[in-house]
Amino acid sequence: MNKIDTSTVNPSMTQGARAAAIALAIAAGVLAGAPVQAAIALDPLLAGQYAAGSGANAVFHRIDGAWTGTSVHWREPSESGAPGAYSNTGGDGFARIGERGWGTGLWGLADWRAVNAPGSTLPLQSWSGVLATINQGDALYASDPHGAALWGAADPLPFTGSDDQQNNWTAHFTGYLRISDPGAYNFGVLYDDGFFLRIWGADGSPLEISSDFLSPRERLGFDQDLLLGTGLYRFELGAYDRIEAGVVNLAWKQGDGVWQTVPTEHLVTDPIAISAPGTAGVLAAGLAAFAAFRSRKRT
Ligand SMILES: [Ca+2]
Ligand SMILES: [Ca+2]
Known part of the structure; x- marks a missing residue:
């Protein structure tokens, strides 16, 4: 018999929503005939039908590739074979990357926060506006046979420049995700080199996925589907690229569907209730x- 895991069903939900979430989790498990991963039920921040959106608020920055102010730390591989590792703190053999000869540019989410802090003087080049979809890649991503050819085409960065001028950039997207068809969704971020995604429903604390430091290009979604209702969910997505190819893409899928870039009409900047x-x-x-x-x- 399948064990039904309802431990992650949000305890702050109304009793009815909680029962519905548990019932759906059980139904999904029975249909799949496999160990059940309960979905996470999340009521909308703004419930009800809302007008189609026009995209997401976006801010892009680029910093000097020679910057050595990173607060990310690194520990070299040990002679006994332990691999090298990143950290956000020192001690235990970790030293700040900026103090090493090769430690230039962006290395992690701490650096993203430094670049995007109010009043930061780090950006050399900036752009802000509304983008129809969250799907931007630099020139090297477009031409890399393991980039766009493998993961899908992306729009160019909103600021142009030589390949060197398309490194050490950050992106910050904000707005609302508009759900007009309630059900089980997942959200996945394609990233190179790192990102965070936060989604707020009615209960005040966000759900979050992230990848810190420098990692191979990948798409990461939530471990469990999100059971969403009709309405708007606030979101924030931050991403960064250090060198070579860089990309950020926000996709969703319903149930067992395939990843699809979140369509423009489901990205809202100014909520209009209908x-x-x-x-x-x-x-x-x-x-x-x-x-x-x-x-x-x-x-
Ligand atoms: Ca790049
Ligand atoms: Ca990169």
Whole structure:
């Protein structure tokens, strides 16, 4: 018999939502005939139907590739065969990468935070605006046979430059994820070299996935699906590239579907609530028509 793991069903949910989440987890396990991974139920931050969005708020920065201010630490491989390792703190053989001859540029999320801190003087080049999708890669990602050809094409960075000027960049996306079809979703970030993704529902504390330091190019999603309702979920995504190819892509999938870049209409910067036909929406439309009629009568 399958063991049903409901330990991650959010305890702050209403009793009804919690029961529904557990029921769905059980149903999924029975259908799959395999050990069950309970989905995480998360009510929307803003519940209800919202107007289609136009993309995500985006800020990109690039810093000097010779910067040695990284706060990431490194420990060399040991003679006994232990591999080298990164850390955000010193001690136990770890030393700050910036104090090594090769320790230039961005090495981790701590550096992302330094570049994106309010008033930071690190950026040499910056861009901000709204992007239709979260799917940006640099020129080397586009041309790398193990980049775009393998992981999918990406839009160019919003600032252009030589290959050297497409290194040591950060990206920061904010806004809302719009769910119009409730159900089980997962979100996955394609990254090179690192990222964090936070999603806020109604309970105030975000769900988060991340990859710190420098890692091989990969897409990482949540361990469990998220059971989402109709409405908006606030999100924040940060990413960085040190050298060579760099990319950031936010995709979602429903149930057992395939990863798909989150479509523009599901990325919202300014929430506009809409009402279901037959209720307040129809009333509002009727009042607007009446007002227009009266306006015409007066002229
Ligand atoms: Ca690059
Ligand atoms: Ca890279």
